Amino acid sequence: MQVEQVLSRLHELADPRAVAVWARMNVSPERYIGVNLTKLKQLAKEIKKNHPLALELWATAIHDAKLLATMIEDPRKVTEGQIDLQIAQVYSPDLCDKFCTNVVAKTPLLLSKIGQWAQHPEEMYKRGGYTLIATLARSDTLTEDAFFAAYLPAIEAEIATERNWVREAMNYTLIAIGSRTSDLNQAAAAVAQRIGPITIDYGDTSCKNPDALTSLTSRAL
Structure with a gap:
């Protein structure tokens, strides 16, 4: 499938309501068509892994195409230069998350990028x-x-004063760390208790962040 064909498919799958949701969250990615993640994942399965096409889709600057690019990227062919170039071009929390989980986390550079970022x-x-x-x-x-x-x-030291999307990531990371083992659960829950409730600004939407302490004390490990 060529990049022009993919872009045509994206326009066919677009939903203007999705664009409106992002607008209410005060995050309006440039040239966002409005294809939801479920449809993007279905299209990615159809396309399969395709490194050259992933690079072309990322280069279009269309938000939906960039998200799709992370889904069809072949991590085995990703270089550190590509990672460094693309992280510098990330501008929204959803693109950041998909780029990290779909691409960076599946390369041998995972630990080094944690250290750098x-x-x-x-x-x-x-x-x-x-x-x-x-x-x-x-x-x-x-x-x-x-x-x-x-x-x-x-x-613990930074989350209260961090920028909105870093604060959200820290909150989820605290929960993830505390969900690994009983020892980490106790340590993370103690941190969550000292931090207290964390608020994330999701704009004029019904989105809410999970309470870390509740999450960490409501499950058995």
């Missing part, structure tokens, strides 16, 4: 760093507890 001054880089930590916490069973515990002091 978790204290980065730019909002999307730092969100990306914490998104990668959360992804690793949920999916990897070999990493020692100490690796994840090392990020709890930074979350």
Whole structure:
């Protein structure tokens, strides 16, 4: 499938209501067509992994195409140069999350990018760093507890004053870390209790962030 064909399919799948939702969240990605994630995933399955096409779709600057690019990207062919170029072009929380979970987390560069991004001054880089930590916490069973515990002091010290989308990522990361083992659960729950409730600005929508303490104390590990 050629890039022009994919873009035509995206326009066919577009839903103007999705654009309105992002507008209410005060996040209006440039040239957002309005294709929901379910339809994007279905299209990605049809296309299958395609590194050259993923690069072309990312280069279009159409938000939906960039999201799709992360879904069809072949992580085995992704270079560090590509990762560094693309993270610099990320401008929204959803694109940041999909880029990190679909692409970066599936490369051997995962740990090095956590190290580079978790204290980065730019909002999307730092969100990306914490998104990668959360992804690793949920999916990897070999990493020692100490690796994840090392990020709890930074979350506790910074989350209240962090920028909106970093704060959201830290909140989810705290929950992910505390959901790994009983020891991490106790440590993360203690941090959540000291932090108190965290509010994320989702604009004029009904979206709400999960309460970390409730999440960490309502499940058995």
